[in-house]
Amino acid sequence: MKDELDKAYSPTENENKIYEKWEKSGYFNPDNLELSSEAPSYTIVLPPPNITAKLHLGHSAMLAIEDLLIRYKRLKGFRTLWLPGTDHAAIATQNAVEKKIFKETGKTRHDLGRDRLLEEVWSFLKKTQGEILVQTRSMGASLDWSRLAFTLDDERQQAVKVMFKEMYEAGAIYRGERMVNWCPRCHSTLADDEVEYKEEHSKLYWIKYGPFVLATSRPETKLGDTAVAVHPDDIRYQKYIGQELEIPGVLGSFTVKVVADKAVEMEFGSGVIKVTPAHSFIDSEIAARHNISGRKIINEDGRMMANCGKYAGLTTAEAREAIVADMDAMGLIDHIDDNYIHNSARCYRCDSVIEPLPSEQWFIGVDKKLARLGNKSLKERALEVAQTEEITFVPDRFKKRYLDWMTNLHDWCISRQIWFGHQIPVWYRGAEVYCGLEAPEGADWRQDTDTLDTWFSSGMWTFSTLGWPDNFKNGQKTGDLAKFHPTQVLETGYEIITLWVSRMIMMSLFALNEIPFSKVYLHGMVLDKNGKKMSKSKGNGIDPIEMIEKFGADAVRLSLLMGFTPGNDNKFSEERIETKRNFINKLWNISRFILSSLDNNDIKPKNLNSRPLAKSLADNWILEALQKTINAVDKHIEDMNFSLAADELNDFTWNKLADWYLEIAKIEKGKSEILLYILRNILILWHPFIPFVTEKIWSSFNDNLLMVEKWPEAIGSGEENNNHSARDFNIIQEIIIAIRNVRSENKIEPARKLPAVIYGHDLETLIKDNAELIKNLKTGLESLEIKEQGEKINGAILAISGKTEIYLLGAVDKEKEEARLLKEKANLEKLLEIQKNKLANKEFMERAPEKIVALEKEKITFYQQDLEKIIKALTQL
């Protein structure tokens, strides 16, 4: 033994040291892995965390899952790259810094000016970024730090400029005046999905409007009305359609045209709506259809403009109050409905009410046919790759959500009126417009002051981090881009499918004409005990860093992997981490026992790559169970069912190995080889889940690093090659349990089962041959109490389809039990008949469970005398 292991495992003493050891080895970087040139690559890009936020449990879950996949694939010999980075989160970051400055100095960004503000932002970022990275390391994430990227570092800035220019030149990016979601506080546009709707009580004003009475929630926009619309089928208003009407208003009367448009709902209000094209999405669409121009009355500060007479300068809320009062005085208010519930549009960052405004912005035209996409549009290609399953979703149902969203996608507004971010690489001089990587020659060129939507740069994440555009010349990938793109899995939260996943798909299709990843794995949200989102303001969050300090990173990881299923939210509590810590300590002690009880110090772990010979029933049983576990774990991880994989491993480690085999090993000696072989294997299997403790244990009897060991092969069961049947041990095990049950109570009440599976074995001989084992197990038979009980026991052996089940029946339920068995028999016999008729159908026969096929030979019978034989054999031990 190299090291003695402590009695209890201490994560805090070991985790940092182990992480350093890993990092020093260089194996996080795929270039350092000792692999043949044909080794396939396996790449995951880390969804870059927002640089201003601290790590929360959602991040921890993400890190646990991705590190699991990466470590698993690394053990399987893949050229694994897990690429780290952070996101500049333009609006959020600028907001945070502005808030901080205002709090400290009372100054706004306009007081500071662009350059000064950006300086502040950058110094702020230096601090926060370091924190996030330290936290990420503490989770044990095997990220390749040599490739660390930032969405706003020099390389990414260059990539973004090139991308913009290429899209501009291809006609995919255009500038135009459109209705946008405007946040008057952030002074920026918001994409549709950055707008949040909140249900609110407000007022619905029924106003007299020429010959109509109509309902509106925003009477102040009346100053911008240029039309009135009704539904074309509405019989009430047929005669007005097409007319021009003179409408009295607070600033004098004005003229509107009555148009018929299907967007109007006859059931809402009076079925008439006033049309304010400049300040409402739906109105602007109606106006466009009827060729009606708009009149802008609200400015970028959310205040009434100079053309609003005495209302100029008021906020919309102030103006509403004033105008309603004036209208009321003029007798224009019919009535006011106080109980109107509507969804108000809010900025997802600052919660301000969104003001729809017409504005000059940059857009990506998602429906524009592009030559480089085979004359298809970005939308068409993005839909195609999901429909053809070139990209798949886990769980599958999110594919539908993606397709629905993508189908209804409008042109994507990419310009933002903030300072922190990728400045748009376009320069103006008078009417001239220049798009390029650098400012054009000549004087008086002014660069567009807007920056790009943060999702523009994060949409490029899979390839901007791999050296695009330098690694992409004449349509050929080179370097990292050739090695690692497309990536294999994108793992992220389902709430971000539209914001991020869809953008990545479009950007990659445009830049490389290939998908960014082939599989999208969506995890659910980690909720608090009561099913609420964890948040700072509610104070219901669990801080992962605190938990790591308390229970260790392994426990935190395992608690986020077990009991979580893909795409489903999960309630979470500290106790869950605690139970995983307990398991980790169990594994530690199992290892400690095995390593300290080796009776042969010459065993070379290196020679234990192949399965040792089984010398007894128990040996064979445990080796069989191990192989089954290897197969199951492998399958479940490949299927992205991490929780099931861990369950299988947990069952083997605790219930089979610790509870049974180790106890047997205390009786039957000479098991060192097998024990060490099993330990080796479970350490490798557990490593992707709990890397620290497994690496630590490994290091006590190995010189190499566990993280680059070889994953055990999933193979068929090798039972045929052994003399001892693992099933026989199952029988023994069940007999022991049954004896224990009988002994633990003085009477036998309910029907207790000996679910022994017997395939043509002589049970009596089996018991006799293993008498030592049965007798000596501390849970086994110590006295012969059963003899006294013997006469009272009623029993049955049920033979179904080649396997025999032994029941010890109490007096209570015998009749019930017999009835159940008869019903089962009837069921099976009926099925058998059907089977016979379908014998021709080979496929069906193959799929039918074995036991049903075998029913042909077996009949269901009760064998009272057999049970007596068993009891006799047991009592004679």
Place this chain on the structure above:
RNA sequence: GGUCGCUUGGCUCAGCUGGUUAGAGCGCCGCGUUCACAUCGCGGAGGUCAGUGGUUCGAAUCCACUAGCGACCACCA
């Protein structure tokens, strides 16, 4: 309005394409602790799998409807 999901023992959840007696962890009750582990061991109680109907030899599992809860999308003049 549209779409999706959930409803399984006190709590948190598993349960794959229908097939032995529906599982686990926590909690609870009883017993135990001599040398791997009290961050432990052994045993136990506790479920008409939301409801109704259907398909089937057989349904927690498939279908339909109902009820409750939740999420997302659209729109709200």
